[in-house]
Amino acid sequence: MNFYAHITGWGMSVPDKVLTNDDLAELVDTNDEWIQSRTGIRERRIATDEQSTATLATDAAIHALDKAKISPSDVDLIIVATSSPDNIFPATASIVQDSIGAVKAGAFDISAACTGFILALNMAAQAIHTGSISTALVIGSETLSRFLDWTDRSTCIIFGDGAGAFVLQASEEPGGVLSAVMRSDGSGADLLGLSAGGSYYPASEPTIHEGKHFLFMNGKEVFRFATRVMAGATKDVLDQADISLEELDWIIPHQANRRIIETAARRLKFPIEQVVINLDRYGNTSTASIPLATVEAAQEGKLKPGDKIVFVGFGAGLSWGSLAVQWTGPLPEERRKVWPYRLLGLYRFYVRLRSLLLRWIRFWEGLIWGRPPRQ
Numbered sequence: 001m002n003f004y005a006h007i008t009g010w011g012m013s014v015p016d017k018v019l020t021n022d023d024l025a026e027l028v029d030t031n032d033e034w035i036q037s038r039t040g041i042r043e044r045r046i047a048t049d050e051q052s053t054a055t056l057a058t059d060a061a062i063h064a065l066d067k068a069k070i071s072p073s074d075v076d077l078i079i080v081a082t083s084s085p086d087n088i089f090p091a092t093a094s095i096v097q098d099s100i101g102a103v104k105a106g107a108f109d110i111s112a113a114c115t116g117f118i119l120a121l122n123m124a125a126q127a128i129h130t131g132s133i134s135t136a137l138v139i140g141s142e143t144l145s146r147f148l149d150w151t152d153r154s155t156c157i158i159f160g161d162g163a164g165a166f167v168l169q170a171s172e173e174p175g176g177v178l179s180a181v182m183r184s185d186g187s188g189a190d191l192l193g194l195s196a197g198g199s200y201y202p203a204s205e206p207t208i209h210e211g212k213h214f215l216f217m218n219g220k221e222v223f224r225f226a227t228r229v230m231a232g233a234t235k236d237v238l239d240q241a242d243i244s245l246e247e248l249d250w251i252i253p254h255q256a257n258r259r260i261i262e263t264a265a266r267r268l269k270f271p272i273e274q275v276v277i278n279l280d281r282y283g284n285t286s287t288a289s290i291p292l293a294t295v296e297a298a299q300e301g302k303l304k305p306g307d308k309i310v311f312v313g314f315g316a317g318l319s320w321g322s323l324a325v326q327w328t329g330p331l332p333e334e335r336r337k338v339w340p341y342r343l344l345g346l347y348r349f350y351v352r353l354r355s356l357l358l359r360w361i362r363f364w365e366g367l368i369w370g371r372p373p374r375q
């Protein structure tokens, strides 16, 4: 049997704290006019000390489940795409799994920088196509502000924090994720990244002094690469899905830079009015940017069931990719399971209690049984 992976829920979460271009001009030698004309960004959101990639991802996930009207216990798989995970390991997805009480879900992270959300969507869709799972939660979440050098005006003006999530559900009705393109060129690994804290440059005093824990970027080269690949990846994914550019309703691109997006649209001869852009308010939120733009477009009523959409992204790696989708929206009422979101506060209390109980049981088991004998 053929299963199709439909997007049936979506949600987002951004920190309340807004950092405008004028605020940045007090930190580094820049100004609103320069940033807006070079990037299109007016402001971005910055996580508070209490927020992390996992907490933003959790909030976005809950909104997406609410939209799809399904319970966390229906989720089979959680994938978090992120470039700023809470830890190197465990996966941020596992923290989200515990926080939302997705008791039967597997969970893992995808690291492919800003392209990560597209790869994560494709992996979840493929698992649904094969019949291996029926419901997935795919999240892009970032707190890149924690990895920025706030004295470097060439990078700190670009990025912002936030999270967006999709629910994917299996259905026998054609639609949902139609095709995908995934590409990489590791010869450009030195153009954009964050090198320290991994196994090649473990955290040490010299790595801290040399600022290797901060994001680095060769803006000009990344710009050239991005404008080159975006139009091609869009055409390739449309060819695979047998959709013409004229039939396409929306392009939802990675929100890196307005000039990059406009150049790609011009190359494709695609009307810019049908390209979703919200980077002016959030900056580049890496893996979160495509779902954030999608959620806002859906909330504004732009996306209609049946619309054909291309998501296209690029980023460090170098990596790039695209995904063609037929928009679905929540499944019809009679097929939904009712998830009592009115009881959300109670549910969150239960989930926290459950997590504490599991830790408590593990603690007592350790005391009673002791450590396992050495082999």
Ligand code: COA
Residues within 6 Å of the ligand: 029, 030, 031, 034, 035, 038, 039, 114, 153, 154, 157, 158, 217, 218, 219, 220, 222, 223, 226, 256, 257, 284, 314, 315, 316
């Ligand atoms: N404010 C004011 N001036 C700045 C500045 C800032 N924030 N950042 C750099 N400048 C200066 C430079 O020092 C340089 O000055 P100089 O000519 O006296 O040496 C001048 O502006 C031009 O710098 P340049 O780096 O050539 O600017 P640019 O036109 O390439 O724009 C980016 C810089 C970063 C906006 C642009 O390259 C870009 O958007 N690249 C893509 C980045 C991206 O999308 N990354 C994420 C990918 S996922």
